Amino acid sequence: MPPLEASPLERPRSYARWALSHGISRAVLSSASWRGDPLAGLMWSRDTPDYGPLRARGPIHMQPFMAGTVSYAAANEILRSSDFGVGDGQAELSVPLRWLLAKVSASDALGPFDAPSMLAVDPPLHTRYRKQVSKAFTARRVSSMAETVTAVAGELLDQIDPHEGRVDIIQEYATKLPLAVIAELLGVPDSERADILRWGDQAAAILDPGLSWRDYSQVEAAMRSLHHWFEDHVRRLRSDPGDDLLSALVIAGDLDDIELHAVGLLLLGAGFETTVNLIGNAVAALDGHPDQRDLLLADPSLVDGVVEETLRWDPPVIVTVREAYAAASVAGVDVAKGTAVAVVLGGANRDPAVFGDPDTYDITRPNADQHLSFSAGTHFCLGASLARLEARIGLRLLFERHPSLRVAGQGVRRSTRVLRGYASLPVAL
Numbered sequence: 001m002p003p004l005e006a007s008p009l010e011r012p013r014s015y016a017r018w019a020l021s022h023g024i025s026r027a028v029l030s031s032a033s034w035r036g037d038p039l040a041g042l043m044w045s046r047d048t049p050d051y052g053p054l055r056a057r058g059p060i061h062m063q064p065f066m067a068g069t070v071s072y073a074a075a076n077e078i079l080r081s082s083d084f085g086v087g088d089g090q091a092e093l094s095v096p097l098r099w100l101l102a103k104v105s106a107s108d109a110l111g112p113f114d115a116p117s118m119l120a121v122d123p124p125l126h127t128r129y130r131k132q133v134s135k136a137f138t139a140r141r142v143s144s145m146a147e148t149v150t151a152v153a154g155e156l157l158d159q160i161d162p163h164e165g166r167v168d169i170i171q172e173y174a175t176k177l178p179l180a181v182i183a184e185l186l187g188v189p190d191s192e193r194a195d196i197l198r199w200g201d202q203a204a205a206i207l208d209p210g211l212s213w214r215d216y217s218q219v220e221a222a223m224r225s226l227h228h229w230f231e232d233h234v235r236r237l238r239s240d241p242g243d244d245l246l247s248a249l250v251i252a253g254d255l256d257d258i259e260l261h262a263v264g265l266l267l268l269g270a271g272f273e274t275t276v277n278l279i280g281n282a283v284a285a286l287d288g289h290p291d292q293r294d295l296l297l298a299d300p301s302l303v304d305g306v307v308e309e310t311l312r313w314d315p316p317v318i319v320t321v322r323e324a325y326a327a328a329s330v331a332g333v334d335v336a337k338g339t340a341v342a343v344v345l346g347g348a349n350r351d352p353a354v355f356g357d358p359d360t361y362d363i364t365r366p367n368a369d370q371h372l373s374f375s376a377g378t379h380f381c382l383g384a385s386l387a388r389l390e391a392r393i394g395l396r397l398l399f400e401r402h403p404s405l406r407v408a409g410q411g412v413r414r415s416t417r418v419l420r421g422y423a424s425l426p427v428a429l
């Protein structure tokens with residue numbers, strides 16, 4: 001099914017949404033980046049992030065458009081502080097423009113950063129949503145997924161012909177494994193998975209600031225398609241529930257339809273693209289560090305270290321944003337009420353005050369799991385243990401079956417900036 005474009009009547013509203021939510025920040029970020037500002041450069045560039053220039057500006061770098069930090073202590077403090085919240089993502093807009101944006105919002109193309117998504121709300125509403133979802137997303141449900149993950153990974157590996165020459169490990173493995181897991185969690189029928197995969201891929205750029213109008217309209221079309229699909233899917237689960245997590249939430253009856261769509265969409269978005277990136281980034285990192293790869297091959301129990309160190313060194317999500325709800329002092333720097341702060345998770349993970357020799361990829365690093373790649377505080381990733389389970393099992397089975405796997409050709413990075421991973425990575429087995 002093709003993505004659902006905005007109707008001719010909706011198009012001017014869609015353009016206004018783009019202008020307010022991306023057009024302005026596009027102009028601001030591109031010009032600040034061009035002038036050499038390291039924060040704008042980081043938010044704007046698709047290159048491998050270099051956190052050094054931002055670190056050189058101190059624990060918090062203030063700019064008129066936003067502040068930013070790559071300091072572990074400051075990032076950790078902001079994420080856990082009740083003086084900061086998720087805001088509405090538009091702290092740089094004036095009050096009238098924020099009002100206008102609310103007026104033109106699209107109720108059938110809401111994204112992961114639009115309420116009632118859990119990621120877009122603060123306590124006490126957040127506490128209510130998180131409690132409902134956690135009741136269904138239990139540790140037991142996650143550990144019972146181990147069998148499914150092992151079985152799916154085994155089937156996918158059986159389908160890959162080792163004599164085929166080059167195999168794109170992203171398309172053939174890193175994507176298919178988390179897709180199968182999330183589809184199981186959300187009760188997506190087999191015949192609809194290809195659509196979900198395509199729309200999810202197209203929608204992933206929604207997290208990037210300053211999209212062009214062309215990219216934004218494609219992203220919005222994908223969001224709209226996902227929204228309509230979820231509407232039908234929730235209706236279907238109401239009359240014929242399965243034993244998946246979304247059905248459990250439907251049966252519990254604590255969330256209304258819009259809230260259920262938001263949860264479904266968030267689980268899909270947060271849980272799928274990120275895990276694909278983690279598996280792909282780990283394969284690439286091991287290939288780039290043959291000594292670490294040899295350590296893993298000699299001792300497969302080091303796969304836990306591979307997962308944590310990859311999360312730290314090349315995280316699937318490099319930045320999130322918080323807004324100061326009150327004047328605050330963070331790491332000795334005054335932050336005014338209303339300031340938006342880019343909390344650069346990838347930069348905090350390379351803070352030499354916490355991680356010795358931070359640019360080195362070392363799967364035996366004792367404190368690698370202190371990374372902030374799953375965030376911290378209120379919005380700490382709800383799927384962290386599932387993501388770890390998938391990556392550990394996925395990577396262990398991959399290297400068990402193909403110990404001489406090597407990258408064989410140029411990998412292509414995804415074009416997204418906030419989500420970092422590979423679109424393709426050819427390997428020889």
Ligand code: HEM
Pocket residue numbers: 118119120130182266267270271272274275278315316317320321373374375376378379380381382383384386387
């Ligand atoms: C390697 C894989 C993953 C990474 C790196 C990751 C990263 C993150 C990050 C950074 C946040 C918080 C953003 C913020 O503080 O603004 C988050 C939140 C979240 N993640 Fe994950 N995630 C991953 C996998 C998953 C999976 C597998 C699921 C579920 C199936 C999931 C579900 C969620 C949900 C529901 C939230 C929102 C939590 C809240 O707002 O309370 N994530 N994730």
